[in-house]
Amino acid sequence: MHFNKTNILFSVFGAVILIFIVLPLCKMIFSTSSSNLFETMCDRQVLNSIWLTMTSALYATILTLIFGVPLAYILARFDFIGKRVIEGIIDLPVMVPHTAAGIALLTVFGQRYFFGKMLGKLGVSVVGSQLGIVFAMTFVSAPFLINAAKEAFRLVDPKIENAARTLGATQIQAFQKITLPMSRRAIFSGMIMMWARGISEFGAVVILAYHPMVAPVLIFERFETFGLGYAKPVAVLLVLVSLGVFCVLHVFGDRKKC
């Protein structure tokens, strides 16, 4: 990079936002004593809750992979009436306040409502269960995966699929053998994004399922009842675990490229 006036000016402005993001995280992490952190690591409630958060976000991601990726393909490949509306709907969860999203989900899956009642008769409860957590996470974070997949599919030239078809591949084989492998990396990074967004979800989850407590809810509860000193180690642990997993996944993802 050239160090001319414009680039220096832009870098200075960029540095401000970087510091704004990094500083609070560093402050939080380095102001927590290691003994405190170690104590938290032995707290079964904390560990269970982090595990619950991670697995729920993973289930939400898998759910979206199954139902959202085919939709992403259709949106990337075909033009049809109402396509813009569908794209708008997919982006909607990003714009809706997450507590409002929780309320909305409650009006469908709440025990007093039709769907909730039906599921209740089958012995399935959404409210106050891991299923509720998964649903809340799916609702708010699915756009990240669907949009990533859509962009990835859009970058695959339809002519490449056509070529595969003329060579004897059915449409689904062309998708499996050509399009999917070509989009794999982008979809994988979309999954990471969605999973991360799921882990950090608080608003929708807290309304649909306060218990069992996911890590963000646990942090909130400890902060409310015991104060900053008790909430902080949990927050630090969650951040560290998330960071660790991300680094591993990114290295894994990059290696797949070669």
Add this chain to the structure above:
Amino acid sequence: MLRLVNINKRFHQFSLGSIDFEVQENEYFVILGPSGAGKTVLLELIAGLCLPTNGKILSGNCDITFVPPEKKGIGLVYQDCALFPSMNVQDNIIFGLKLRKKSKNEIRDKLKSISEYLKISNILDRDVRNLSGGEKQRVALARALILEPKLLLLDEPLSSLDMPLRELLRKELKRIHSESKTTFIQVTHDFEEAVFLADRIALMQHGMIIQIGTPEEIMRRPINHFVAEFVGVRNIIKGFLVETGSDLKLFESRAMRLQVNTIVKGNCHVSIPAEDILISKEKIESSARNSMHGTIVDILPRGRTYEIIIDVGQRLIALVTKRSLEELELKKGKNVWATFKTSEIHVF
């Protein structure tokens, strides 16, 4: 072998209209037209990659209009090759055979023979993203030909290549076609390429086929002004025909009068092939010839020939060899006679 019957395809802003032609067994059929004429769509229709709004595609006596592309047995090579970037050269080539669950031995043997035939044996392990344009085309051809399709569609296969390579691959295509039993349908916007390769050419404009014929027919007898210009006929003159009571009519334009032999009436165009205009210092007397006097306004080198632009009240372009240029001492400003036979004038 393949017949298109009244094929129509409508899109939002473009439509393909009433396409009707038949391609013979083992023919090299070239669809020629400017970009945006609908040539690629036509190929995709034949391949079954999109469906016509109406009309039929027949193979022999079978209606194959709605047969999905994977069951048609028609190969397709795109301009940009559409190689699979997630696979190396070899896996690209054997993709179709693997889908057909052929035995390992068969795949190995066919791969060996096709890659030797197309001279790509040395690049089988390469990543397709690192191939040169010519190599990509060879791989794309190998990938399609290894399945021994009865029909191969080629969508501007040479137009993204540099000139020497393009000529080389052009010859290669002709060789492959003549040595195989496959029928070729190729799309191009390059007239020279079409003339070199085609048994017959179909000219396409605005989604319609406007003339089908051998290269010779199309060059000699373009059906309209567009075809004449597109195939590079240089002297196209607008005018009208005066009846003389016989087939030998008088053509009159703004600046010239010619004797022409035609059944066309009224307003028309004539074209005079530039290579059929004879240039001389003195007038050549003959009743069957049109002869006119003019001044050379420009001389342009065109490879091995020269284009002589003569003002006879209207600009005429004549092609001469270097030898005639020197023998006749042709120069700018020199007065010469331009002569051509009545039978060489095409009226449309």
